Amino acid sequence: MKARITITLKNGVLDPQGKAIEGALHALGFAEVANVRQGKLIELDIPTADDAAARNQLKDMCEKLLANTVIENYNIEIR
Amino acid sequence: MKARITITLKNGVLDPQGKAIEGALHALGFAEVANVRQGKLIELDIPTADDAAARNQLKDMCEKLLANTVIENYNIEIR
């Protein structure tokens, strides 16, 4: 099945990228845009039909590699 | 309202990060994972109640800055 993992900075962690992007958007005339935050998106195929099993594996991958849990949260979607 | 933009590489565009992540996952024993692709996630607030208007603005932002349409696709979600 296909999985989609979104990784976002924890609340309160400085996001220099988001800050710069917000500045650029304002400069381009999108003046009202606010709270721009940048995160990561990881898509992958995992060959199991069992939803729960997949979810566990994916959680494992996030904890072990994909997310830096000191500063990032992750969210797993399966479809 | 809150918007969420996902930016992914077009098919056929090589994705060094995705490749490296896939390699690392295999090394960690997640042997069956395949087609790992890495993309970007951008979340922001845009102060309009009008869905269509927001969508147009966001499309505009993607075309003008957020996505490099030579190599990237983008997708807009509003909630």
Place this chain on the structure above:
Amino acid sequence: MKSAVIVFPGINRDRDMAMALARFTGRAPQMVWQTETELAPDLDLVVLPGGFSYGDYLRCGAIAARAPVMAAVRDAARRGVKVLGVCNGFQILIEAGLLPGALMRNASLHFVCRRVHLRVENNETFLTRKLGRGDIVQAPVAHGDGNYFAEPATLRALEDEGRVVFRYVDGTNPNGSINDIAGIINRDGNVIGLMPHPENMIEGLHGRTDCAPLFESLVSA
């Protein structure tokens, strides 16, 4: 000859480039801040130097490519003024649509600073006329996103029209760029972008002077 160096916040090889241009052209280049909307009408050369404009956030060169001054740079390019983009400058030119393709993350995913070997593939450009076709020069690279990519059609056009100016050789491709491409030129022949840093290999102190001819070419052009 009259040159200008465009400065964006986060650019950090502007001084290196200014030093090199002063050395070879005999006069200091104008330093132009990104909010300027016009360039001097009598410029011979516009340089976008290396660095990390806007921290390389979002995509390398993406934010700088949309800065006010870029309209003027586009304009100059249209008028036939020579435009040179080095490293981050190359990335900016691509993001601005002045050169085709894309520069992606190095295949190693590491920033890489080392010397590479470049073969001059086209010596009829304003940057290579003092070199011979096939000549091999050394130059330092220092980047994390120099992995050149272009769709097949664009790539074919670049190759067929001899618009690949420099190619990494001797197995020194530091970033996995397609066809070992290190630098390219536009159709009109007045816009060049390259990843290596010629400004860092022009005098004895740098260990070698391989890149002096590139600047001599600029001046003679």
Place this chain on the structure above:
Amino acid sequence: MITEALIRQHGLKPDEYERFRKLIGREPTLTELGIVSAMWNEHCSYKSSKKWLRTLPTTGPCVIQGPGENAGVIDIGDGDAIVFKMESHNHPSFIEPYQGAATGVGGILRDVFTMGARPIAALNALRFGAPDHPRTRRLVAGVVAGIGGYGNSFGVPTVGGEVNFHPRYNGNILVNAMAVGLARTDAIFYSKAKGVGLPVVYLGAKTGRDGIHGATMASAAFAGDAEEKRPTVQVGDPFTEKCLLEACLELMASGAVIAIQDMGAAGLTCSAVEMGAKGDLGIELELDRVPCREDGMTAYEMMLSESQERMLMVLRPEKAAEAEAIFRKWGLDFAIVGHTTDDLRFRVRHMGEVEADLPIKELGDQAPEYDRPWLKPRHPAPLDLDDIRPPNDLSHAILMLMGSPDLSSRRWVFEQYDHVIGANTAQLPGGDAAVVRIRHDKGIALSVDVTPRYVEADPFEGSKQAVAECWRNLTAVGALPLAITDNLNFGNPERPEIMGQLVMSLNGIGEACRALAFPVVSGNVSLYNETSGISILPTPTIGGVGLIADLSRMATLPFKREGDAILLIGPHGQHLGQSLYLREIHGREDGPPPPVDLVQEKRHGDFVRRQIGLGVLTAVHDISDGGLVACLCEMALAGNLGCRIDLPRAFGHAELFGEDQARYVATCRPEQVEAIILAAKAAGVPASWIGSVTGNAVAILGLATVPLTQLRSAHEGWFPAFMAGEI
């Protein structure tokens, strides 16, 4: 209500709290408790080390500013000043290697440009746990990427450093970053505030809840909504720092700056108190004016936040508008957050409340100071050379040594650092010292050094050695050593044996610096590097700066020409105690470290420098880890030329691998040999011909022959293979 638990969480000892309560004559507010815990902790107050730091020589003909400011300043002539300092970011780098190392680099760069200098070079000294420890690889990858990520983007060449591995760092890695800047002697800026009623200005990035120390965990309870208020790791923003650098230099040039102080540890608190206390002035802050990144930040959080890329200044009022314009141009925040007073109080207001009202001197330069009990370390038993059997396959031993974690090539590391930006790098990583051009023919040489296994075995001799090796490295490129910065990394000073290491180490540094006329102008102390009772190897990192008047005479280490003669300058080796050879080949870490005779060190070094100045030496390299053999191998690999070494038959492994001090290998044209050896004799320096540059192997007659190809793959192979998980 201040409970004992709260006091403990703030790292204050009961007697320290009592002292504070008496000082202010009432129970402090939570904000005041936070402030004093920040000001009186080891990091800011140096309460355990101050007494001993005072014993260091800190003056000299070239010293403009010694310890006590953000960085040290020395005069290198022609109106040029070099501003430099080293600082540790050990614990944060262990928690989050990338951001920890990155913000460490950001912090030390700020210390340097706060004084009006443009950073022209960065170095780093890194210590990791055993290669086979499960965390090590990840930590190495993260720390190296973080140092490069910040320095490369900021735009300073990272030109040198050290990397060691040892199990004693398994639970506490060391990340020591050094920054070097160039200023004009008549345009140095200091943190001492002057003048009453002047605006105190906040500059740079906004304040968030970054890196507020563990105590906020508790305090968050007061603020409610713990999840939201959880203290967070500091994230570095090199882009903002680069803008801050340019804005500060522009502002300084405009003549608007009276005093300036970067916000480092306990940002707003430390910087404000330091500025006031040094200037014998009070400071009043209006926290409602502080630019915040997050909503609902409390006074406590604002005072203790360690958000990066921020500065505090005292400005000339008439220039405030001009100053603001400069900062807006660079997209940075600018806010007048307070003013100086004449009542020596540190007063903090927030939302109409006085959150803190404290005596500023007692917080700052009159903070508590300890004379902790200490034990004199025992001297290690001498080594009995007879029970160390020479290896039967010397060639194999040489390959093992050159491919060992501590001696193998660091290319994997330094190729991730931009070391050529600035167009002034005259010597790339890999030489004895990095060399950066100042202008025309003038340059400076830079080196960071310490051999922790020596210091562990004998803190006094080992620390002398660290200073001597730094001095030797600068000398080996032809530089005149001028001054040092130091970074003292030790365990828990409340343990007398650790305090003993610190005391003896400082004695050793002091003695070496005096003997070599090599004063200490800045530094940093990092204590409590200890996990579950195991403390790190004592690691007093020394960062030295030397002057090269004529870059055309600079020496480098690669063999240059087939046929060049190879000279050993200094005595033949005989000391194997604590040598890398003993550890890597015999699996033993014992014996005393090589003794350092500082008079001899100076005599030999001055001789070598003189010969380099005369231009008769074609290559120079000092002898350190791995002894004579490692030295020769490195010169051969760098020059891609072999050598033929012809030592007296009687020689054994002590001569080959001994790490005796005050020694160099140099090459010259054959016809020069006699003259150089005569000059050496005249100067009282042992010098002998030991062989020639030739062929494509390192050949030690009758003992070993190692082809350069094999040597190179061993030497270059280890680091990449290790990082790829192949070892």
